[in-house]
Amino acid sequence: MIPAHIYNDKELFALEKERxxxxxxxxxxxxxxxPQEGDYVVRRVLDxxxxxxxxxxxxxxxxxxxxxxxxxxxxxAEMGNASNFRCPYHGWTYRNxxxxxxxxxxxxxxxxxxxxxxxxxxxxxxxxxxYNGLLFISMDPGAEPLQDFLGDFKFYLDFYTKQSTGxxxxxxxxxxxxxxxxxIGAENFAGDMYHTPHTHASIVEIGLFREPKAQKxxxxxxxxxxxxxxxxxxxxxxxxxERMRYVGYPDDMIGRIKKLWTPRxxxxxxxxxxxxxxxxxxxxxxxxxxxxxxxxxxxxxxxVLPFISIRLWQPISEHETEVCSWFAVDSAAPPQxxxxxxxxxxxxFGSTGMFEQDDVENWVSLTTTAGGSMARRLLLNSRMGxxxxxxxxxxxxxxxxxxxxxxxxxxxxxxxxxxxLKLWADxxxxxxxxxxxxxPATGTAVTE
Ligand code: FES
Ligand SMILES: [Fe+2]
Numbered sequence: 001m002i003p004a005h006i007y008n009d010k011e012l013f014a015l016e017k018e019r020x021x022x023x024x025x026x027x028x029x030x031x032x033x034x035p036q037e038g039d040y041v042v043r044r045v046l047d048x049x050x051x052x053x054x055x056x057x058x059x060x061x062x063x064x065x066x067x068x069x070x071x072x073x074x075x076x077a078e079m080g081n082a083s084n085f086r087c088p089y090h091g092w093t094y095r096n097x098x099x100x101x102x103x104x105x106x107x108x109x110x111x112x113x114x115x116x117x118x119x120x121x122x123x124x125x126x127x128x129x130x131y132n133g134l135l136f137i138s139m140d141p142g143a144e145p146l147q148d149f150l151g152d153f154k155f156y157l158d159f160y161t162k163q164s165t166g167x168x169x170x171x172x173x174x175x176x177x178x179x180x181x182x183x184i185g186a187e188n189f190a191g192d193m194y195h196t197p198h199t200h201a202s203i204v205e206i207g208l209f210r211e212p213k214a215q216k217x218x219x220x221x222x223x224x225x226x227x228x229x230x231x232x233x234x235x236x237x238x239x240x241x242e243r244m245r246y247v248g249y250p251d252d253m254i255g256r257i258k259k260l261w262t263p264r265x266x267x268x269x270x271x272x273x274x275x276x277x278x279x280x281x282x283x284x285x286x287x288x289x290x291x292x293x294x295x296x297x298x299x300x301x302x303x304v305l306p307f308i309s310i311r312l313w314q315p316i317s318e319h320e321t322e323v324c325s326w327f328a329v330d331s332a333a334p335p336q337x338x339x340x341x342x343x344x345x346x347x348x349f350g351s352t353g354m355f356e357q358d359d360v361e362n363w364v365s366l367t368t369t370a371g372g373s374m375a376r377r378l379l380l381n382s383r384m385g386x387x388x389x390x391x392x393x394x395x396x397x398x399x400x401x402x403x404x405x406x407x408x409x410x411x412x413x414x415x416x417x418x419x420x421l422k423l424w425a426d427x428x429x430x431x432x433x434x435x436x437x438x439x440p441a442t443g444t445a446v447t448e
Pocket of ligand 1: 068088091
């Protein structure tokens with residue numbers, strides 16, 4: 001049972017800032033967003049702004065976007081390409097690797113190199129690491145390695161992010177704010193198969209999507225593995241290739257995927273008959289893989305085509321979230337596929353997406369209601385899939401019927417939402433990591 005006020009509570013939000021986002025690995029960008037030397041994007045982890053650059057030596061860095069002089073935000077553009085960043089306030093200049101290189105009136109104001117040697121850099125993010133091109137920051141210098149943090153969830157991340165050796169390319173993000181708590185989106189993408197037939201009924205009615213009929217959705221499985229979990233759809237009979245074609249992958253993509261996915265990853269599709277759909281990586285990174293109808297023709301796959309979206313639920317306050325929504329596609333995919341897949345994404349998700357509009361109406365309303373005093377007297381029922389004595393309604397799938405790590409089960413349940421909130425509660429009970437103020441040092445960003 002979940003106290004209803006956790007979806008709109010100022011004190012809890014302060015605790016999330018202090019204990020969760022100060023520690024957990026948080027997604028900030030994908031390496032393909034900064035392919036060339038000098039490319040940068042500016043991203044935030046809650047209130048902290050970072051310049052994510054590929055410096056002139058080709059290394060990826062995350063630098064705290066605060067001038068070493070009086071603290072102005074050094075880079076105010078959202079993305080671009082620059083060899084230097086010049087602070088708008090008094091004009092201190094930094095190389096794209098963070099080194100301070102220029103101060104106006106260096107000799108007159110500071111006594112030249114003798115008075116101020118300029119051997120300083122913008123403060124690096126405490127920790128920066130990547131998996132399949134996904135860049136994560138941790139604000140905790142003592143954070144466990146990203147690979148360990150993700151753990152078995154990496155198995156599932158690969159389905160979205162590793163379809164050729166070149167990896168993903170991204171478009172976006174589209175950014176917008178919703179008056180909803182960040183945890184609701186994270187929970188929804190982690191495991192809410194139950195809302196699809198109801199909330200998104202009109203999408204099935206107009207024929208955009210053939211899958212989310214109530215009967216079909218409940219045949220899918222949900223899985224949870226360490227720091228993340230998600231939903232799947234049950235596929236019709238067939239082998240790996242047939243089933244990949246069923247959701248609309250062209251043969252050349254299937255060929256590349258087969259070379260990269262491990263036998264176990266391929267067994268999920270080819271033997272077990274499940275196709276991954278939405279997922280959440282704790283705390284606030286979600287993925288979606290769907291296959292709506294983008295063509296009217298009734299070809300061998302009914303005109304459906306898959307798309308992948310990566311989304312970040314960036315907390316603004318206890319009742320507001322900035323959604324960052326990227327379209328992601330395999331870099332080696334054929335140009336026509338990329339175009340059609342982008343169209344598929346835009347119809348379903350992003351600021352124009354129909355799924356998006358349906359979902360957010362619920363989330364905003366829920367958040368508003370959770371902010372009142374009555375919500376403090378209510379425990380929400382999050383027990384789906386559990387009997388009164390806590391035994392599961394449906395047993396977990398065996399290792400032979402679901403080849404992925406973690407726990408998986410068929411049918412409607414709220415196991416993943418509970419797992420996500422369990423992790424959340426664990427973090428809220430840990431003390432915040434120690435903060436030490438450091439004088440800007442010479443040297444390079446701390447990366448793994
Ligand atoms: S605050 Fe940046 S140069 Fe003064
Ligand atoms: Fe939805």
